[in-house]
Amino acid sequence: MMLEQKAFLSGNEAVAAGVRLARPHVIAAYPITPQTTVIERLAEMVEDESLKAEYLNVESEHSALSACIGASAVGARTFTATSSQGLLYMAECLHYASGGRFPVVMMNANRSVALPWNIYGDQRDSLSLLDCGWIQAYAENAQESLDLIIQAYAIAEHPDVLTPMMINLDGFVITHTYELVSLPSQEGVDAFLPPFQTVNKMDLDHPMSLAFTAGPAYNQAFKQLQHQAVLSALKVILDTEERFGQLFGRNYSGLIESIHCEDAEFIIVTLGSVAGTVKPVVERLRSLGERVGLVRIRYMRPFPDREIRKALAGAKAVGVLEKDISFGYEGTVFTNVNSALMRSKVIQPRLLNFIGGLGGKDISVADIERLFLRLKSPDDGETVGFI
Amino acid sequence: MNYPLRQNSFKPPEKLADYPVGTAFPAGHLVDTNASWRSRRPVIDAEKCSNCRICWLICPDGVIHNTTPGGLEIDYDYCKGCGICAKECRQNAIHMENEGI
Numbered sequence: 001m002m003l004e005q006k007a008f009l010s011g012n013e014a015v016a017a018g019v020r021l022a023r024p025h026v027i028a029a030y031p032i033t034p035q036t037t038v039i040e041r042l043a044e045m046v047e048d049e050s051l052k053a054e055y056l057n058v059e060s061e062h063s064a065l066s067a068c069i070g071a072s073a074v075g076a077r078t079f080t081a082t083s084s085q086g087l088l089y090m091a092e093c094l095h096y097a098s099g100g101r102f103p104v105v106m107m108n109a110n111r112s113v114a115l116p117w118n119i120y121g122d123q124r125d126s127l128s129l130l131d132c133g134w135i136q137a138y139a140e141n142a143q144e145s146l147d148l149i150i151q152a153y154a155i156a157e158h159p160d161v162l163t164p165m166m167i168n169l170d171g172f173v174i175t176h177t178y179e180l181v182s183l184p185s186q187e188g189v190d191a192f193l194p195p196f197q198t199v200n201k202m203d204l205d206h207p208m209s210l211a212f213t214a215g216p217a218y219n220q221a222f223k224q225l226q227h228q229a230v231l232s233a234l235k236v237i238l239d240t241e242e243r244f245g246q247l248f249g250r251n252y253s254g255l256i257e258s259i260h261c262e263d264a265e266f267i268i269v270t271l272g273s274v275a276g277t278v279k280p281v282v283e284r285l286r287s288l289g290e291r292v293g294l295v296r297i298r299y300m301r302p303f304p305d306r307e308i309r310k311a312l313a314g315a316k317a318v319g320v321l322e323k324d325i326s327f328g329y330e331g332t333v334f335t336n337v338n339s340a341l342m343r344s345k346v347i348q349p350r351l352l353n354f355i356g357g358l359g360g361k362d363i364s365v366a367d368i369e370r371l372f373l374r375l376k377s378p379d380d381g382e383t384v385g386f387i
Numbered sequence: 388m389n390y391p392l393r394q395n396s397f398k399p400p401e402k403l404a405d406y407p408v409g410t411a412f413p414a415g416h417l418v419d420t421n422a423s424w425r426s427r428r429p430v431i432d433a434e435k436c437s438n439c440r441i442c443w444l445i446c447p448d449g450v451i452h453n454t455t456p457g458g459l460e461i462d463y464d465y466c467k468g469c470g471i472c473a474k475e476c477r478q479n480a481i482h483m484e485n486e487g488i
Contacts, residue, residue, distance in 0.1 A: 073411075101409035162408065200409035208411045218399075221406055228403075 004182045004248065011174035014142040014181050015081070015107045015167070016041035018149030020051045021189040022105075025076035028056035028067035032086040033119045034171040035109040039081055061086035065093035065104065072102035073210055075201040077153065080104065083171060084111035084125045091129060097164040098133025098226060100211055101200055103156035104164040105149065106134075110272065110323070111171040112359040120360020121171030122323035123272065127300070127332045133226055135165040135233050136300040138271040140257075142179045145169050147250060150189055154240045157196050160232040170273040170323075172360070184248050192247050234302050255304030257296040260286060261311040264293030266375040267349075269308070269337055270321040271297040274356075274363050278321075281368040292372055297333065305340035312341060315349040317375040321368075321387075323357035330384045331355055350379060356387040363387070425468030427483040433458055435480035442472035442481060 009017060015038050019027070027046070029039040045051035054071075058064045061082050068078040082090060087108055097104050108126050112118045126136060135155065139145040148167045156165040169175050184192075202210060214222055238254050245251035257275070259282060261267060268278050275296040285292045295311050297304065312318050322333040329335070334353035341348055354371055357363050367387055400406045431442075436458060443453045450462040451472060461472075473481040 099410065198408070200407075200411050202411075206413065208413050210411045212410050212412065214410070218406075221400065221403055222410070225403060225406060 004184055004188075007181055007183055008178055009142055009146075009181045010037065010176055010178050011139070011142040011145050011169050012037040012109070012176065013041055014146040015149055015169070016045065017181070017183055018146040019079050020045050021184060021186060022079075022150055022153045022193055023051075023077065023190075024053050024079045024105075026054045026056065026068065026071035026078045027080070028058050028064045028071070028078070029080045029082070030058055030061050030064050030086060032061070032083045032109075034111060034121075034175045035081045035083040035086070035107065037175070038107055038109075042079075061090040062093060065090040065097060065106070068104045068106075069093060069097050069100065069102050072097070072104055073100070073200075073202055075196065075198060075203075077157075077196045078102075078104045079106070081107040081109070083109035084113055084119075087125045087129065088113065091132065094129060094132040094134060094164075096211075099222065101162040101226075101229070102164060103153075103162055103196070103198075105152045105156055105167070106164065107145075107149065107167050107169065109171045109175045110168050116359075118359040119171070121173055121273075122358045122360065123168070123170075124324050124358070126166060126168050127322075127324040130301055130332065133163065133230065134301065135161075135163055135230060136168065137165065137298060138168045138300065139174060140273055140275050140296065141174060142177075143181050143250070144252075145174060146181055146183070147244065147248075147252070150184065150193065151237075151240050151244055153193055153196070154243075155233055155236050157198070158232075158236045158240075159198075161229050161236050162198065162200065163226070163229050163233065168272065173273040182248075182250070188247050192243060230302050234304075237299065252298070254307065255297070255299040255302070256307045256311060257298060258293070258307070258311040259296075260291075260293040261295060261315075263291055263314065265291040265314075265316045266372055267293040267295060267312060267315045267318045268321055268368070268371060268375075269295040269297065269312075269318060269333070271300070271333065272323070274321065274323070277363060277365060278368050281365055281372070285369075285372060290372070300333070300336070303336055303340065305343065308337055308340045309344045312337075312349060313344070313346055317350040317352065319352045319354050319371050319375050321354040321356060321363075321371065323355075325355045325358070334384070350375075351383070353384040354387045355384065425466060425486055427468050427470065427485055428463060428466065429461060429468070429470065429472050429481050430484050431459060431461065432480045432482070435478045437478050437480070439477065441475055441477065445475055446472055
């Protein structure tokens with residue numbers, strides 16, 4: 001294990017620190033609350049030359065990701081960050097990056113989408129873009145955000161994966177709150193993360209046609225390859241976390257974090273910072289003899305369907321708590337969890353969908369306690385409800 | 388102005404492993420031949436053709452080649468059978484034949 005420094009950082013500052021350690025060649029970004037302080041810190045690092053990167057001030061998020069795609073196409077390591085409307089504005093380019101197999105790493109500050117206008121956190125921005133071919137991870141705190149950024153380059157640039165990756169931090173709750181963070185040493189990160197190598201780039205000695213057309217006879221094959229690549233990340237994520245743990249002593253639990261699920265009758269499944277509110281409730285109810293548990297989804301794509309089936313196998317009732325809704329049906333996380341369970345041959349638990357935290361609405365300890373009570377109460381026929 | 392003629396050495400990918408990493412490939416432009424769009428094909432009558440090259444100029448897909456010694460040649464891999472060349476030919480040297488599909 002290598003020696004680490006400690007620093008008191010916000011989630012955004014932890015991301016910036018992680019990006020500096022990963023040594024990107026090109027950073028292109030457009031400011032948007034609550035992402036702004038990430039790129040302010042990075043701009044300062046480039047100015048004081050503690051980060052040797054090309055920093056591009058672009059006129060929009062669409063241009064920010066386009067610039068990263070162009071830089072990635074000459075073999076550069078790239079970073080961008082955005083949030084909410086900015087993420088949606090670059091939606092077209094998200095498909096370009098994943099289809100072209102350019103492993104851009106992006107931080108997204110989860111924030112509600114208009115209207116009504118609101119700058120506070122929910123996850124409707126990134127969850128509405130699950131199908132754009134990116135790997136999506138959700139952090140719980142600043143330390144995990146920093147570690148995910150460093151791991152993201154190893155995962156996204158892996159030859160079996162070559163797929164861009166989005167690290168999601170809950171707006172304000174993670175991006176703007178401060179905590180003591182361990183900073184890996186530069187030597188450690190250099191050993192963990194070798195320079196980016198790819199054949200998928202512009203090379204004057206071996207000229208290639210880049211970003212070409214593929215008609216109906218060939219196009220689907222490229223989509224099959226993309227699907228394979230994202231599925232390959234299932235193993236690459238685990239291998240990367242193991243290497244990271246050996247070098248830096250912080251171990252992560254793969255695509256989900258499962259707490260007390262082995263014998264739990266009532267389980268809440270959620271993602272992001274709210275898991276930090278569920279954890280003490282689970283521990284308190286456990287101390288009173290209640291068999292409750294928590295599944296925190298760390299990756300939405302690739303989706304941890306096997307892990308979720310295993311964790312929920314013995315539960316009587318499961319509540320999926322999410323800051324998202326697909327209007328007219330249910331939350332997207334619930335749809336994904338439900339689909340994973342439908343592939344199971346064992347008896348299904350009762351599944352409920354708790355929609356909360358939209359537009360930054362607070363989710364309190366008391367709310368979580370009520371949700372566990374709801375899971376224990378008899379079935380009233382309602383599946384989806386706002387909390 | 389014309390499409391490059393298809394290289395005889397080009398082998399279309401048959402299985403996933405034959406595909407390039409990403410969308411970068413030496414001269415790779417995985418277009419399909421558009422021949423299946425066509426219900427009728429233009430045919431040039433070499434005897435009537437005055438080699439005025441109007442058809443070469445107006446072909447919207449640039450599939451009439453002016454590089455063939457002694458006359459014009461239609462690239463049937465990409466001709467979509469619109470018939471503009473036959474309509475515009477002042478010598479009535481181009482007629483449309485059914486593909487017989």
